[in-house]
């Protein structure tokens with residue numbers, strides 16, 4: 001009996017040794033492949049606040065993190081994709097989808113950890129090089145998150161991260177369940193700006209999105225195989241879901257059904273395909289930092305036909321996967337393109353974002 005125990009212990013120790021040697025070898029091979037490339041000294045983000053350098057530590061209050069107690073380059077330095085959407089649940093589901101897509105494996109006794117839990121505002125999951133963040137509703141909420149995520153990318157010295165919003169939206173003249181990729185984010189006055197007030201003055205920032213990224217995402221749609229259509233067009237970003245999007249079912253309504261129809265027809269005529277509430281802020285903040293970004297959303301209603309979202313919860317969660325799938329294809333392609341000759345088929349653990357479930 002005692003002999004058995006000893007044997008078991010020796011086997012465990014041996015296994016552990018082999019595992020850590022394997023890891024070490026993997027690191028060495030990666031190192032050799034990289035040659036003498038030095039780790040980057042700065043992130044590739046542009047135009048950020050020069051005073052960030054003096055903040056020691058920099059507190060990312062709403063994420064519940066700070067640069068003093070966390071090693072940002074070590075934890076977030078490998079991030080290449082930042083995906084965002086309104087709800088924590090959607091982004092957790094997306095994180096799991098990405099884990100499968102990249103053949104990453106979580107130990108059965110662990111679950112994905114919400115890294116922003118201490119901030120009690122947003123959810124943040126990290127799966128290898130992919131960050132998945134929830135942003136709440138509207139421009140003010142997403143812009144707070146973006147300030148903190150962009151600072152995170154900066155402190156972590158991230159190289160060319162791509163930001164993608166994976167949203168829901170109100171389609172205009174589109175069959176519900178259609179995936180809509182935003183070509184231009186416009187405000188309620190159809191201007192390509194995100195407008196804010198700074199020191200009592202109105203400030204406008206261009207809400208440019210990356211056209212190449214938009215086209216690349218579109219090219220990943222498969223009209224023969226996909227059970228949904230994917231289209232590209234302009235998005236009108238509003239500060240409100242009800243009056244801002246000319247609904248007749250809000251608590252207040254000072255316009256008529258005919259004026260609503262005329263307004264929507266006018267938008268259609270100008271190439272607008274959907275409404276959302278974050279695209280201008282998202283586009284403006286990312287482009288100010290020189291970060292490539294795109295917005296991919298699922299239409300959950302056709303506003304030409306009504307105002308209330310009537311699709312069942314099951315139908316909505318089914319639809320929710322569609323833009324996620326497109327983005328997952330993009331990430332997979334970008335990752336495999338880069339690692340064609342590397343051992344990506346090997347299943348890897350994802351330790352930084354996992355926590356014990358027991």
Ligand SMILES: O=P(O)(O)O[C@H]1O[C@H](CO)[C@@H](O)[C@H]1O
Pocket residue numbers: 085086087136137138166167168169241275276277278
């Ligand atoms: O589904 P998400 O991504 O939250 O986005 C859309 O849904 C919310 C309104 O229901 C707004 O935030 C709008 O932009």
Ligand SMILES: O=c1cc[nH]c(=O)[nH]1
Pocket residue numbers: 168169170171241245275276277300301
């Ligand atoms: O109609 C809709 C649906 C989702 N999100 C919006 O902003 N509007």
